[in-house]
Amino acid sequence: MLQKALYGLHQAPRAWYETLAKYLLDNGFHRGKINQTLFIEKQKGDILLAQVYVDDIIFGSTKKELCTEFKKLMHDKFHISFIGELTFFLGLKVKQKEDGIFISHDKYVADILRKFSFTYVRTASTPMLGIEETIAAN
Structure with missing residues (x-):
């Protein structure tokens, strides 16, 4: 049933995006002002950017440790794979x-x-x- 709710309906991409967006916002990110699919986290003088495109996420940071933390954060909540x-x-x-x-x-x-x-x-x-x-x- 959950599988159909997430992947079998026309609303599935929107439901996935809203779940992901809420999770990121709850974990210290804010949305880009112009691009609502860009999520930004600032820690001291460093920044982490996560761009969502359909079911792909690209991310990068000024500090390697922030990327490592982001990977862990995402893996803890979602079943995702990292391609490098x-x-x-x-x-x-x-x-x-x-x-x-x-x-x-x-x-x-x-x-x-x-x-x-x-x-x-x-x-x-x-x-x-x-x-x-x-x-x-x-």
Whole structure:
């Protein structure tokens, strides 16, 4: 019966989200002002962000221990699995390096090119001017 209540009904995603949101809010998180599916927890000078997308959650923090605590918090309440460091999300390739996080659509573009048989076409350079160059040229 519980299985059907959570997964077998049209309202299941909303019920899941509301249960999750209430749990996070009860445990010291607050919602983002613009994005209501972003949950934020601040501890002293550190911050933990948890972004909910349907039934996926991505999270990160300025302090590794906060991520560990979040994993435990989630595991204590929900039967969830962790897939490790984020490398792909919603078609975006995510590369985490010392000097920042880099996001690209490389895989998405390659898939589209393959889908329409454009993987072996000749490429051509496209001249582009930056906004400063365009103003200076006029």
